[in-house]
Amino acid sequence: MAMLHIVNxxxxxxNALKSCLGHTSAGDxxxxxxxxxxxxxxGTVMAPELQVxxxxxxxxxxxxxxxLAARGLSAERVLPGLQVxxxxxxxxxxxxxxxxxxxx
Amino acid sequence: MAKKFLYLNRKAPYGSVYALESLEVVLIAAAxxxxxSLAFLDDGVYQIAxxxxxxxxxxxxxxxxxxALGDYGITKMYVERESLAxxxxxxxxxxxxxxxDEDDDYAEKPSVQVVSRMExxxxxxxxxxxxxx
Numbered sequence: 001m002a003m004l005h006i007v008n009x010x011x012x013x014x015n016a017l018k019s020c021l022g023h024t025s026a027g028d029x030x031x032x033x034x035x036x037x038x039x040x041x042x043g044t045v046m047a048p049e050l051q052v053x054x055x056x057x058x059x060x061x062x063x064x065x066x067x068l069a070a071r072g073l074s075a076e077r078v079l080p081g082l083q084v085x086x087x088x089x090x091x092x093x094x095x096x097x098x099x100x101x102x103x104x
Numbered sequence: 105m106a107k108k109f110l111y112l113n114r115k116a117p118y119g120s121v122y123a124l125e126s127l128e129v130v131l132i133a134a135a136x137x138x139x140x141s142l143a144f145l146d147d148g149v150y151q152i153a154x155x156x157x158x159x160x161x162x163x164x165x166x167x168x169x170x171x172a173l174g175d176y177g178i179t180k181m182y183v184e185r186e187s188l189a190x191x192x193x194x195x196x197x198x199x200x201x202x203x204x205d206e207d208d209d210y211a212e213k214p215s216v217q218v219v220s221r222m223e224x225x226x227x228x229x230x231x232x233x234x235x236x237x
């Protein structure tokens with residue numbers, strides 16, 4: 001019963017990503033879109049929590065490339081293990097997961 | 105008498121309309137020849153990140169407009185150092201925004217000043233009017 005969690009708010013402004021991370025199960029995926037992509041970079045105060053999710057909790061984390069590019073954030077600066085996807089990849093994630101939940 | 109106006113920017117661009125609206129109001133204020141300063145803190149620091157390209161999300165790139173503010177007499181753009189650090193950013197990630205100093209043979213000078221949280225508080229305290237975005 002894998003779930004795709006979609007987060008669209010900056011983790012430095014809202015607690016949506018933090019709350020999401022507290023409600024994921026092993027095998028789930030998190031997709032960062034819109035302002036949430038700012039949380040995908042290395043060296044941020046959010047980075048340790050995302051790394052724990054990816055490394056210790058078997059949660060896959062993705063960020064939407066066009067939203068990174070819009071904000072001048074290079075895909076080369078995202079956390080190790082975090083995957084950058086395009087819109088087609090976004091669709092693939094919705095298909096690959098049985099359910100989708102948005103953290104507005 | 106000219107008053108000191110501060111435009112306080114705390115939101116990332118594109119995810120909401122705050123950044124663009126702030127810029128519009130800043131340009132209006134500049135036309136009234138007030139002493140205008142811009143502050144970028146919290147997620148507002150992303151507004152002047154360099155290399156913005158929102159073409160693929162179907163939005164207009166308004167970031168080049170910040171480079172034009174110097175021509176409207178807006179030469180003070182304060183960025184909070186702590187806000188950059190918390191987001192894994194440095195001054196090198198910001199656009200090199202400059203203005204021409206008419207009192208110094210039109211020499212190009214940087215508009216962006218990275219300041220500490222304490223200095224930002226002081227800048228806020230010195231203002232007559234603050235507009236928040």
